[in-house]
Amino acid sequence: MIYWAYDPYRIGFSRFTLFHFFPDTFYNATHVQHKLALGMAIHFAFAWLFAINGIAYVVYTLASGEWRELAPDSRSFGEAIQVAMHDAGFKIPLPPQGRYNAAQRITYTAIILMGGLSLLTGLAIYKPAQIHWLTALLGGYQWARFEHFWLTMGYVGFFVIHIAQVIRAGWPNLRSMVSGYDVTGAEAHHAD
Amino acid sequence: MPINKDVAPTAAEKELRRRTRRGFLGLGIGTAAAFAGWEWLMSGAHEEDDIPPRLRAILRANEAVVRKTIYSNNNLVKTWPASAVGKIKPNGDVGLDDDVENDDWRLEVVPFGQSEAALKLDLDDIRKLPRYEEIIDFKCVEGWSTVTQFAGVRFSDFTAKFARGSANAPSVAMQTPDGEYYVSMDMPSALHPQTVLAWEMNGEPLEDEHGAPLRLVLPVKYGIKSIKRIGRVEYVRERRPDDYWAERGYDWYAGL
Numbered sequence: 317m318i319y320w321a322y323d324p325y326r327i328g329f330s331r332f333t334l335f336h337f338f339p340d341t342f343y344n345a346t347h348v349q350h351k352l353a354l355g356m357a358i359h360f361a362f363a364w365l366f367a368i369n370g371i372a373y374v375v376y377t378l379a380s381g382e383w384r385e386l387a388p389d390s391r392s393f394g395e396a397i398q399v400a401m402h403d404a405g406f407k408i409p410l411p412p413q414g415r416y417n418a419a420q421r422i423t424y425t426a427i428i429l430m431g432g433l434s435l436l437t438g439l440a441i442y443k444p445a446q447i448h449w450l451t452a453l454l455g456g457y458q459w460a461r462f463e464h465f466w467l468t469m470g471y472v473g474f475f476v477i478h479i480a481q482v483i484r485a486g487w488p489n490l491r492s493m494v495s496g497y498d499v500t501g502a503e504a505h506h507a508d
Numbered sequence: 509m510p511i512n513k514d515v516a517p518t519a520a521e522k523e524l525r526r527r528t529r530r531g532f533l534g535l536g537i538g539t540a541a542a543f544a545g546w547e548w549l550m551s552g553a554h555e556e557d558d559i560p561p562r563l564r565a566i567l568r569a570n571e572a573v574v575r576k577t578i579y580s581n582n583n584l585v586k587t588w589p590a591s592a593v594g595k596i597k598p599n600g601d602v603g604l605d606d607d608v609e610n611d612d613w614r615l616e617v618v619p620f621g622q623s624e625a626a627l628k629l630d631l632d633d634i635r636k637l638p639r640y641e642e643i644i645d646f647k648c649v650e651g652w653s654t655v656t657q658f659a660g661v662r663f664s665d666f667t668a669k670f671a672r673g674s675a676n677a678p679s680v681a682m683q684t685p686d687g688e689y690y691v692s693m694d695m696p697s698a699l700h701p702q703t704v705l706a707w708e709m710n711g712e713p714l715e716d717e718h719g720a721p722l723r724l725v726l727p728v729k730y731g732i733k734s735i736k737r738i739g740r741v742e743y744v745r746e747r748r749p750d751d752y753w754a755e756r757g758y759d760w761y762a763g764l
């Protein structure tokens with residue numbers, strides 16, 4: 317919400333631009349151009365929600381012991397490649413898994429680490445004078461901006477793939493996501 | 509294996525259906541609450557260019573947290589070598605329309621507790637104070653920043669010399685000679701050791717478009733506070749005196 321007044325976001329090298337973020341059609345469709353002040357206010361309000369929500373999730377996951385099902389173990393990194401290739405259409409059998417497969421364990425843990433990094437890079441940009449040591453640690457003001465931006469792009473990528481995978485996995489999976497429960501084994505009546 | 513509709517659902521399936529209904533109900537309530545919360549946050553009467561009052565209240569709460577916890581005049585902005593200096597763009601010309609000759613220009617100083625200018629200083633009066641020079645990364649609220657050299661006098665030295673006792677005022681207000689651009693700031697930020705009244709930029713006398721003859725450089729805040737071509741400095745009791753960009757929706761504090 318904060319990028320609209322100054323728009324240097326692009327993928328490219330030097331003066332060559334491969335892709336310019338937020339093309340004019342985007343601005344025309346969303347009517348957000350030149351609302352930097354509002355965007356900043358919303359950003360600094362929702363940063364609190366982001367931080368509190370993230371901390372609550374981490375505290376609950378640790379306290380409940382559910383982190384054991386989410387954190388990757390020594391086998392996860394090898395198995396995750398098998399899962400990714402299986403999902404990509406290769407005829408590779410899935411390794412045995414608990415509630416979450418190896419790729420899920422790595423992704424869901426990485427997204428939490430990214431969230432923590434977003435908070436740190438955000439603080440480094442927000443108060444580069446008062447928390448100058450943090451800004452310096454992250455490579456300086458402009459590097460912290462770069463990192464903060466690409467972490468956000470990472471969430472967009474996560475979101476798109478996640479939604480696509482949920483649609484592919486179908487109704488029983490969505491049902492288990494929403495209800496928190498799944499039926500397995502002899503009592504399962506759904507097609508598998 | 510497809511579900512056979514003639515067979516009565518098992519206990520587990522019944523339970524799962526119940527929990528699924530409950531899950532979707534919760535999801536629906538959560539979504540409705542999120543929409544209601546957004547509407548609540550964005551509602552309330554405000555001036556056309558300003559932001560909704562609840563967002564403004566959050567900005568003020570953020571300011572209070574920062575000022576009570578991490579703000580200190582011992583925290584210095586990073587300084588850079590001369591080789592890092594870039595070319596800063598002039599950004600904003602509000603208040604710079606009139607032609608001010610340096611010889612005719614005067615800086616009015618209104619000390620704390622007074623309503624009239626006690627002093628009208630020319631540039632030579634101010635130059636008598638110890639020269640202070642810094643190379644800092646000047647940061648715009650729009651996101652860009654440019655390493656720039658400034659030279660002049662510390663605002664804390666200026667206050668001690670020309671407005672004795674005014675350091676006790678809660679705020680400082682400044683405006684251009686024509687009054688078109690005006691800023692205000694909290695006293696701690698104004699007295700920060702890197703806050704400068706500058707007449708020199710990148711080794712040259714300040715150009716008109718950068719605020720000749722004298723401008724403020726406030727590295728602990730975004731550039732919107734670093735007013736160009738100051739005509740009047742006033743030490744005031746109000747907590748948030750009038751501020752050009754704060755009236756247009758930006759955070760009044762704008763601290764870095």
